[in-house]
Amino acid sequence: MKLYVDSNVFISLIREEVSVNRTLFDEALSFFERIQERKDTIVISELVFDEIQRICFNSKEELLEKFLKLDIPVEEVKNETTLLREVKESKIHYPDCINANTAIKTKCDYLVTFNTKDYICINNKITILQPRDY
Numbered sequence: 001m002k003l004y005v006d007s008n009v010f011i012s013l014i015r016e017e018v019s020v021n022r023t024l025f026d027e028a029l030s031f032f033e034r035i036q037e038r039k040d041t042i043v044i045s046e047l048v049f050d051e052i053q054r055i056c057f058n059s060k061e062e063l064l065e066k067f068l069k070l071d072i073p074v075e076e077v078k079n080e081t082t083l084l085r086e087v088k089e090s091k092i093h094y095p096d097c098i099n100a101n102t103a104i105k106t107k108c109d110y111l112v113t114f115n116t117k118d119y120i121c122i123n124n125k126i127t128i129l130q131p132r133d134y
Contacts, residue, residue, distance in 0.1 A: 001040040002075065004103030006113035007051035009131055010063070014056045024114060031112070031131030032072065041073040045080075045102045047095060080105040090121040100126065110134065 009031065011017070012024035035042060049060040067074045080102040092100070096118045103111040103126055110127050111119060112134060119128045 001038070001110070002043050002106070002108040003035065003040055003134070004043045004045075004099065004106065004108040004111045004126075005048070006099055006111065006115065007048045007055075008114045009112055010048065010052050011055050012114065014052070014058055027114075027130070027132045031134055032070065034134060036070055036072050039073070041075050042067065043075045043077055043103065043106055043108050045077050045099070047079050047098050047102070049076075051095075075106075077102060077106050092118060092121060 009028050013028035013032065016025040017023075044063075049063070052058055052063060053060065064074060064076075079098050081098060082101075090097070090100075096115075099113075100111060100119055100122050104122075108126065110129050112129050112131055113119065114130060116128050116130055122128075
């Protein structure tokens, strides 16, 4: 399977984030362990790499090295900025539009994010999951 992973999942893992009523780090860690076990492929766009670098100061190369060590296949893709009509009309936040559009156009099975509500209006185009639901 191909999984487009939103930057918030990577960021929670890198920063070992804990929210008020749940540990996002633990959910992200378990998610990546399941990917490793199932031998699924993570799809990462330029936008996600840029957001991770801006927030966590981890370079693209550092992130790819971590996944190589974990034996998790990674597919790097360019941002798909020619928005599908359904995504464009969904009125979701522009970076989320790019994520959704990229996931759909690269034929991912799922878009994985902690912020599923951000993508609710396009869940008829791609399945949106939280890391714990994978």
